Amino acid sequence: MKDEIGARLVGVLKSPEESECQESFARAMELTKAYASSGSATHFSAVARLFYDLFEMFETGKDPRQK
Numbered sequence: 001m002k003d004e005i006g007a008r009l010v011g012v013l014k015s016p017e018e019s020e021c022q023e024s025f026a027r028a029m030e031l032t033k034a035y036a037s038s039g040s041a042t043h044f045s046a047v048a049r050l051f052y053d054l055f056e057m058f059e060t061g062k063d064p065r066q067k
């Protein structure tokens with residue numbers, strides 16, 4: 001499943017107009033930007049991990065923490 005989510009993310013980055021994951025990407029980006037600008041992020045890797053988890057959640061509809 002991780003490889004599939006990663007492939008979807010790469011696909012939306014390469015051709016955002018043609019990707020069906022565009023909405024998930026935009027929603028994850030919006031929430032990640034809000035988190036990063038809030039000052040709550042203590043390390044840059046937390047921001048990247050949050051974005052990936054949010055993107056996965058919007059794509060699959062499942063909570064990524066329930067692994």
